[in-house]
Amino acid sequence: MKDVADRAGVSQMTVSSILNGQGSYRDATKRAVMAAIEELGYTPNLAAKRLASAADNRIGVLLLTPATPYMLAVVTAAVEASGNLAAQLQIERWTSLTDAFLAVRKLLAAGTRGVIVPPPLSASTQLLDMIAASGAIPVSIAPGGAPPAAHSCVWIDDEAATAEMTSWLVGMGHRRIAFITGDPEHASTGFRLEGYRRAMEAAGIDPSDQLVVQGDYKWKSGLEAAEMLLGQADRPTAIFAGNDDMAAAVLSFAHGKGISVPDELSVVGFDDTVLATAVWPKITTVKQPVEQMVQLGAEILLKELQSGRKSPKIVHRQLDFTIMARESAAPPR
Template identity: 40%
Template sequence: MSKRQPITIKEVAEKAGVSQMTVSRVLNKQKLVKESTRQRVEEAISALNYRPNLMARGLAGGRSKLIGLAYYNPSPSYLSALLVSALKHCRDLGHHLVIEDLADIDDGADTSAIVERLSTIQLDGLILTPPLSGNAALLNLIHELNLPTVLLGNTMAVESQSTVTFDDQAAAHAMTSFLIEKGHERIGLVCGPGQHPSSHQRRDGYLGALAEHGLPVEKELILEGDFTFRSGMDMGDRLLGLDHPPSAIFASNDDMAAGVIAAAQRRSVQVPGELSIVGFDDTAIAAAIWPRLTTVHQPIAEMVEAAIDIISQITSSDWDGKPQHMVNNNIQIVQRESLGERQ
């Protein structure tokens, strides 16, 4: 039995009663199509179960970009949200995403060799995720490649590269203040690793909220993890083992917060009856564990989509050559069962 050949754009055009050019315009989300015609084409696409060839579509419109996304991040929850969103948005725009795991940069690998690896791919643009986006040596070498680059999560001033950031400090300040408003005065903090710019921003937000409410900084309540579940469990165990443990613990990401919850459960500490635990990111794990995690919602999907849009613009002929800097200030605290009021 012969295999059914893929549906073509010509068959879609014939079923919709339009030209192939009109179908192409609908697929490329161009605005030069009447709404009634667009609807007819979309109905034909659905009826025929048409799947466009993204490579051919991009080449025909001169829009297809080869975009690299380089990451090194120990948080599987953050990475999952990031990569799924990047893949979907590139697919919607007709771009192609090349994913590069640069974890070897933390193992002492030669930074120039890593850049050489990236240069051989012949990318149109590159997105660097934290902590890579804050690696000065890597940024200097990439700048020499003259490769359009967008940095995620780097709040430092960067002249040559565009940035998309979230106001981590303000968000951590808001979460710490929220805990204080709930009656908590001894609040533990599990920071992220020092090489992550966001770790410092979130710590500063925590410290700023304590100062604003006249609460002392207790060094024994501030510990450093590495954004992994295991480190959250270890740091949570240390905080709960203090002679005077905190009534609330703020972990700098959801994976570590989940680890703190595990540490509390291992010690038979009731959450939130005896201990409140909050996180940061609002990734899938926050709603998957019990009690479900109160956390700061970081717009991960929106940020990586904005980075892809910037690369689409700066690789076009009408770009003015100036890097773009976008800051997302939409701070949302998602309250769930892991947070209780201090009586």
Template identity: 40%
Template sequence: MKQDSKPAMRSARRSAKGPTVADVARLAGVSAMTVSRVINNDGKVLPKTRERVEAAIAATGYVPNPAARSLASGRQRRIALVHANPSAAYLSEFLVGSLAEASACDAQLLVEHCSEAEPTSALVARLRSHNIDAVLLPPPLADDMALLAALNAEGFLVAQVATGLPASFARAVSIDDEGAAMDITRRFIAAGHRRIGFIAGNTNQTSSALRRAGYERALAEAGIAIDSDLITQGDFTYRSGLDAASRLLALAQRPTAVFASNDDMAAATVTAAHRAGLDVPRQLSICGFDDTAIATTVWPELTTIRQPIADMARRATRLLVEAIDAGDEKSTPRHERLEFEFIERGSTAPLPALD
């Protein structure tokens, strides 16, 4: 134990400053400036020098002081995460991911709520006054073209997460919604289902259309005709799912499987099935999308597609930080795609021997 007594520890830590550039420089036999260049991956440094510096950094356990860094450079890296009612589960995963990355990159993350009613100009003004460099948008805001355009026009860097239609000027991270929807539908088909209901998501979210496209492509691929009775419109809320599912279950020839565009609506479908006296999954297979908390809350637990929300938020945050560092205009916006994962739980089952 280097430090003496418990009470003293915190203050000791406070004064026991870690090594600084100067320490590293001395050890490496270079100037502080060269160390700075190495850690910033900056300017030209001979490979040999770089190595020596890196060794010295490792040896001293040097960690740059963010405060000094941003004071000296005048850089700030302020990113606003603007959200307008994604589900709480979504938001929390999103927050965890973006926060982790922001603090790792030493960027500041401001969380702003944007009510539906608020005019874009007010939001922009708010961001301006907070001196924001970049804006991170989870759905449904990621699909608000007017907002995106306004932010871009104002010179903010923008990243969209989980959008189906990335803007050319924006960074974007999403999954292959269409592919995921095809995956689900193919699995239903492989399990013997032929009458597969679909509950569409809110049309103001671009991913809704992609999920539907995936559903239809998988059916077409299997040579199953698309029956418009089996496609119902929801808006991602539990309530809308209840209505949509009731309509599907009231059909003369009711589906043996339902693919809902998100977990809330899938959970509602479970409830609707139970009300209709159907056993899930024996008489009705149900698949959701997103793998949010409700998927494992209901009974049976939902088979669904897991979106790596935290990872997407992390990547998007990283893209923004890089864009901020690159300075104006330089970097081309990147659009990335992360892998989804099919998660099989209790709400789906193969169709029992056909009639």
């Protein structure tokens, strides 16, 4: 730690505080400490900090803050899974990529032996490799497409799910279908957009650039996208939002403009979070089995921790998605 402090030009107390998530430091200071840690290959000694028995089944999960309904579903499932499996669960929060690496180091320093890595971090090979290099085991959840070859993973096929939902709308008679993309940093964003385009082209419909609007999986971006799309002279008859948060925002904007859903506009989403059934009309969406995915991820971790193997067995499990048809979608008038 002294070497890290010297390299970063800070005190050992600053290094310790940043690693433990204590105090308030500028991003530049955090980056300097993280750079020194990476350059020197510093990793806290897990064995020295591990309680002899209680930490044997200790697993961690990373929580993006402020938490979205999807992220809350992940953490809730992790809490339930750890209870069912008699495992200790440690939750660490992060807000930026730098914070995510610090959060992982806090988990490792606390003796966490396995980490459930949700999106968007599940697509970071660098983060997964860092966890594995420490001696802990990472399991990524829902990376959006092909799983990482070197690590265990539980996922759904986002591209196929989006294509199926788009085809479902086409089957209803919709032709002018808009799509709101998610955060570019999420692997799922690209796969979901590709699924939409593939289904539109398969139906002989040109996926016009005017019908694809950039979002970021947050409510506000859904409102802004709805304003752009519904302000067009030839507005869409259906809007497919990349997640339920943005779909709910589209509903809100449509209500404010007196546009009837689903009579004048169909709205669909993705994930099937609690928000999908907390609004009116309830949102038609792609159900991602988050609880089952996290439960399976925790089971994979516990089996590995109890196996005693020096090299973890890589497990890849693709689960099924479901189209949840509700009141927000109907054939166009």
